[in-house]
Amino acid sequence: MLYLFKVLLIIISITNLFYNNYLFATTYKIFNPNSRVIGNNINFIIPLNNKCSLEYFSAKFQVGITNMLEANPNLDVYLPKSCTKIVIPKKMILPNTLHKGIIINSAEMRLYFFLKDNKVIVFPIGIGEIGNETPKNWITYVKYKKSNPIWIPTKNIRDEYIRNGQCIPKIFPAGPSNPMGLFALYLGNYYAIHGTNSKFGIGLRISHGCVRLRDNDIRFLFKNVPVGTRVQFINEPIKIAKEPNNMIYLEVHQPLSSSKEEFMSKKILPIKINKYIKKFIANNNINIKKFNNELNRRSGIPVIIN
Secondary structure: OHHHHHHHHHHHHHHHHHHOOOOOOOEEEEEOOOOOEEOOOEEEEOOOOOOHHHHHHHHHHOOOHHHHHHHHOOOOOOOOEEEOOEOOOOOOOOOOOOOEEEEEEEOOOOEEEEOOOOOOEEEOOOOOOOOOOOOOOOEOOOOOOOOOOOEEOOOHHHEEEEEEOOOOOOOOOOOOOOOOEEEEEEEEEEOOEOOOOOOOOOOOOEOOOOOOOOOHHHHHHHHHHOOEEEEEOOOOOOOEEOOOOOOEEEEEEEOOOOHHHHOOHHHHOOOOHHHHHHHHHHHHHHHHHHHHHHHOOOOOOOOOOO
């Protein structure tokens, strides 16, 4: 028993060493322009005597909370159990659209920033809550950028705060307590990609429609995304791709709830299969049983279905 315990400690130490060296490895090389599957998942063991929340591990691995829960549905959000084996979802299918500038897929709560040297950087994001949704089908561009932004909440937002027993100013000054964080990229129509003053919420529906990122992520985008960069919003809970080796991958996420009743319901939300995927299924030899299993499982992890 003592020997097994020592072996377990060694495994955890090695895992933590790997984990610490992997903190900011969110840049993916696209080796083949005909390939849309990138990255590899990480198997990780929650350390002994863990006292950290799921947000801590999500931030360290640069993923969102919802992505972690899709891949590990029984994980405790507040205190993951020590020695639990989990999967860090770092493998994904690139969205089926023009790979240029920034693509924001609300359904998977990820932002893709495509570079000119066949690389893409993927960031977890927080998006709009029910009733204040983030755009789902919109192409715009970065109109301007601002460090230390002020926040001018609408009257509806101020009224919402009042209903919750809080009073906020008409003009929220810049600073660490500002909900927009320290950097913002403005997109028009009152939408922005910005930071946050909270240590929790990336990978959740938590904003009033804007796209939220963790501090280091928005700082990177602020420095590296030029004004005029194309930004596309999509809403694709299902992604499918045929790779150059003829393997067909399917990645399914939980679709966004459209009402509070749907959000609170324990029923599985229906998921819409768009025309592209229907045509793809008709024209390719896939395992329908595997396809349907993934539609129900919704792990957010690419799975081979042929």
